[in-house]
Amino acid sequence: MSRINKIATDKETATCYHCGEPCRDEFLHFNGKKFCCSGCRLVYEVLQENDLCNYYDIADAPGTNRKNASDRSNRFDYLDDRDVEGKLVDYRDEDEIHITFHIPLIHCASCIWLLENLNKLHEGIVAARVDFIKKKVQVKFQRDRISLKEVVLLLSKIGYEPEINLADVDHRPAARADRQLIYKLAVAGFCFGNMMFFSLPEYFSEAELMGDGFKRLFNYLNVILALPVFFYAATDYYKSAWFSLRQRAVNMDVPIALGIVTLFTYSLYEIFILGQEGYMDTLGGLLFFLLIGKLFQQKTYDALSFDRDYKSYFPIAVTKIVNDDEEVVALIKLKVGDVIVVRNEELIPADSILVEGDAHIDYSFVTGEEVPVVKKKGELIFAGGRQKGRPVVLVVQKLPSQGYLTDLWNNDAFDKKEESGSLASLATQISGKFTLTVLLIAVSALVFWSFSDFSMGIKAFTAVLIITCPCALAMSTPFTLGNTQRVFGHGKLYLKNAHVIEKMAKLDTVVFDKTGTLTDPSEASINYAGVELSAESQSILKGIVSHSVHPLSNRINRWLEGVKAVRLTEIQEFSGKGLLAIYKDQQFCLGSAEFTGVIPVPTPANGNLVYFTVEGILLGYFIIESGLRKGIERIVASIKEDHQIHILSGDHDHERESLKRVFGPGIRMRFHQGPVDKLQYIREMRKWGAKPLMIGDGLNDAGALRESEVGIALTDNVSHFSPASDGIMDASAIHKLPAFLRFAKTSRNIIKASFGLSFTYNLVGVYFAVQGLVSPLFCAVLMPASSISVILFTTLVTNYKAYKNGLKSKVF
Incomplete structure (x- = not known):
């Protein structure tokens, strides 16, 4: 087939065959297909050469855009370092290496298909397995045929560059808790189903038609099936109960564990001593339904990280200059005095001195200041800033582990101490009283019957413990909160665990970080009104704003991008007022109306x-809007009805008045707030008795997020940056915040209502149990029925309330 590779620059409308994005201005023709960039075309060419174009048959335009992909061939050189490789891989022997990569760009079935066919792209790759939910792929390759660096380069070449950061070097074993819980649930379900089958004759009249031999055989089979349930599936409850008792406390797992042990022990007594049927089927059903509730409770978002430290954001490698050549080295091997290159959008990895280039450092990650700060040659640049613009050359002054950013993160003030009186689950709060009440009733029944029939007393004592085993009560909280957590996740608020919902229900204050939370850089705008500025006037203005790091000056500076600044010999900045410069014996002023001496015009909201101005004559004025998120005024107004509102910002206070006009009176605002300032502010609020929710987006908010009752990190990409927090909210879902807060309170009320339903079942059960009237049929029917009723009640009511609050589009 003839191959033609040309660039079309006509106005023809086209979409890229690989990524599906529109081809603006120009596009590439290749093999009769159109591509938006050479990167997308290259991926197609690689797949075609390896007969893997079935990738495009699974979904239309399944690829990711490659326009901004880095083409530096040496940026993965650090992977040739054996020390780095050893800390990244999962397994290594003389023949093979196994490694797991996090690839955020996995998004569809085509991605899975292509990644699991990597062995067709290189014979050295043995196999690849994709975990779509976690966006991870495990690759097994032969170390003598392909290196780790070559594997990563291959993934990057086809558009699936792995995300590797410094935290990956501190290799942590994957958590197995959820998988173990599923195994236990499977065991309990299998045993419960067979126990019910073997116990079926006991529930009906057929038991009388069977001989004692068959009845005993079925009872013994139930005992065998109960062994894995008792000794394996129930172990988490034993451990939790024992830990609670060692702490001299009583949680909900104590009566559950007591009921399980009593049920199992008494059933053995009935089967082997009395020759009766026992309650093994009830034990199986109890554990099966309890573990379902536990699975809901422990369901988490594995792709998210709520407990991050600075290593999660640092690059794993950096470009170092050695003998005038660039060399990519692992960050852990960086030394004081090393000369490094930091390019556009790269993070400054260590406190360093600028020796070459003009640095525009975005410190919003650390300080919250939205506008980049201009740094000149010889100035110190702290770690954590992000370079904006051309590459700069730096000399390392401190090791990454000793710099400003790590000192900030490791400060003792950022350690959120768990208070002994912190909010526990509602079920745990009442479990102690519930357990004591159950024991009191059971002992009373034993004493009462002992005077007339001791065997009946034993039966009544055991029956009370069995029938009041708080299965439904224990499931009320995890099922309600688990379902609520899923509703929140559907609405793009991902909580660390379900108990955060209970805390949210008690909040009385909401604290917003301003920059990146209330504001959206993409919404910021700057407009000029006045006489048209000549080229010389623009150059003068450029020279003036270049001498200031004020956020407003920096925005005007960006507005004048491409304009060459004149050299100003006399310029003076008056803090909070403006700038004054002399050029060709004329006085130029830039600043407020009062400072420039002009009649002010109405300020935008x-x-x-x-x-x-020049010589006191107004040339024009700039309208610089802060770029608040769309609809944030309505969001804050809705929250303000039930909560106090506070705004904290690392910015200057130049927007105080405009924020007051937007959000109205009654809102407390503080500016110039550093990370520790924000933390101390939250700490003082809690001393007053307030229960604050903190919403922030940057490292400067990390301490405040951890100190607050509930901390929620706002981010435009939930899989990427977010400081340590109780929850992660997609920025697009911030308009749902009032509904989330209302629904948290609703969920608490649903739990209370389900408690009432559960207590009703327990009272009915106790009524029969103390009289010694409990039969296997009654236990087998009442216990699962109570559990199922709570599941249905909480699910129906939670979904209905979520629909009414606008958090779900339909009830089911």
């Missing part, structure tokens, strides 16, 4: 005005 969410912005600022900056006036530009």
Whole structure:
């Protein structure tokens, strides 16, 4: 087939065959197909050469855009370092290496198909297995045919570059808790189903038609099936109960464990001593339904990380200059005095001195200041800043582990101490009283019957413990909160665990970080009104704003991008007012109306005005709007009905008045707040008795997020950056925040209502149990029925309330 590779620049409308994005301005023709960039075309060519174009048959345009893909061939050189390789791989022997990569770009069935066919792209790759939910792929390759660096380069070449950071070097074994819980649930379910089958004759009249031999055989089979349930499936409850008792406390697992042990022990007594049927089928059903509730309770979002430290954000390698050549080295091998290159959008990995280039450092990650700060040659640049613009050359002054960013993160103030009186689950709060009440009733029944029939007393004592085993009560909280957690996840609020919902129900204060939370950089705007500025006037203005790091000056500076600044010999900045410069014996002023001496014009609702004058004559003014998130005024107004509102910001206070106009009176605001300032502010609030929710987006909010009653990190990509927090919210879902807070309170009320339902079942059960009237049929029917009723009640009511609050589009 003839191959033609040309660039079309006509106005023809086209979408990229690989990634599906529109081809703006120009596109590439290749083999009769259109591509938006050479990167997308290259991926197609690789797949075609290896007969893997079935990738495009599974989904339309399944690839990811490759326009911004880095083409530096040496950026993965650090993977040739044996020390780094040893800390990244899962398994290594003389022949093979197994490694797991996190690939955020996995998004469809085509991705899975292609990644699991990596062995067709290189004979050295043995196999690859994709975990779509966690966006991970495990690759097994032969170390003598392909290196780790070559594997990563291959993945990057086809558009699936792995995300590797410094935290990956501190290799942590994958958690197995959820898988173990599923195994236990499977064992309990299998045993319960067979126990019910063997016990079926006992529930009906057929038992009388069977001989004692068959009845005993079925009873013995139930004992055998009960062994894995008792000794394996129930172990978590034993451990939790024992740990609670060692702490001199009583949680909900104590009566559950007591009921399980009593049920199993008494059943053995009935089967082997009395020759009766026992309650093994009830034991199996009890554990099966309890573990279902536990699975809901422990269901988490494995792709998210709520407990991150600075290593999660640092690059794993850095470009170092050695003998005038660039060399990529592992960050852990960086030394003081090393000369490094930091490119556009790369993080400054260590406190360093700028020796070459003009640095525009975005410190929003650390300080919350939204606008990049200009740094000149010889100035110190702290770790954690992000370079914006051309590459800069730096000399390392401190090791990454000793720099400002790590000191900030490791500060003792950022350790959230768990208070002994912190909110526990509702079930745990009442479990102690419930257990004591059950024991009191059971002992009373034993004493009462002992005077007339001791065997009946034993039966009544055991029956009370069995029938009041709080299966339904224990399931009320995990099922309600688990379902609520799934509703929140559907609405793009991902909570660390279900108990955060209970805390949210008691919040009385909401604290917003301003930059990146209330504001959205993409919504910021700057407009000029006045006489048209000549080229010389623009150059003068450029020279003025280049001498200031004020956020408003920096925005004007960006507005003048491409304009060459004139050299100003006389310039002075008046803090909070403006700038004054002399050029060709003329006085130029840039700043507020009062400072420039002009008549002010009406200020926009969410912005600022900056006036530009020459010799006291107004040339024009800039309308700089803060870029608040769309609809944030309504969101704050809705929350303010039931909560106090506070705003904290690392920015200057130049927007205080405009924020007051937008959000109205009654909102407390503090500016110039550093990370520790925010943390201390939250700490003081809690001393007053407040229960604050903190919503932030940057490292500067990490301490406050951890100190608050509930901390939620706002991010535009839930799989990427977020500081340690109780929850992660997609920025697109912030308009749902009032509904989330209301629904948390609703969930608490649902739990209370389900408690009432559960207590009703327990009272009915106790009524029969103390009279010694409990039969296997009654136990087998009442216990699962109570559990199923709570499941149905909590599920129906939670889904209905979520629908009414606008968090779900339909009830089911």
